[in-house]
Amino acid sequence: KQEVTQIPAALSVPEGENLVLNCSFTDSAIYNLQWFRQDPGKGLTSLLLIQSSQREQTSGRLNASLDKSSGRSTLYIAASQPGDSATYLCAVRPGGSQGNLIFGKGTKLSVKP
């Protein structure tokens, strides 16, 4: 059974710092992996989607990498800002399944001014 783990559960950093959020999954047979951002009391916003054949995706100050063989993905945030404070979730779509994303519990990021 696929399980997705995000460590740490919470992270606090000073503004301007570069940081890495981690996501690990137990079964390397995935179709794709997505990173989401969730603000308190709000829905999720998709940040980056990496197909299983890809190694990384970039959007602005965000870079997500995928190492399927080791069951890991990282989300790199450059030059963090207080506006980056949110919970970041990763989710994998198991290979061959329909509609059943498996989510991690998220990392709550706080960027202090």
Place this chain on the structure above:
Amino acid sequence: DGGITQSPKYLFRKEGQNVTLSCEQNLNHDAMYWYRQDPGQGLRLIYYSQIVNDFQKGDIAEGYSVSREKKESFPLTVTSAQKNPTAFYLCASSDDRRTNEKLFFGSGTQLSVL
């Protein structure tokens, strides 16, 4: 603007009552999903639909029902059989093409029991 609209934002249920959460999208997406989010837990899939008039159970479908009569709408009913309904409910959609499966989420409905 294109997007997903969930209503109401807050909903209260009395014991034994059925309540319905609304989800509407104008993104022309084929696939729609309902997730439940509890504090400290990841999202769990309740139901999903990939085409009008068809839907499939997710991991925690017991005590819930859905319909998909229109492409734009995917309402979720929380029935009295759901004994622990207090949670944050999220609706999502995607165009479900394998090359572009980004999920778009609504802003959620917080359901509480009176």
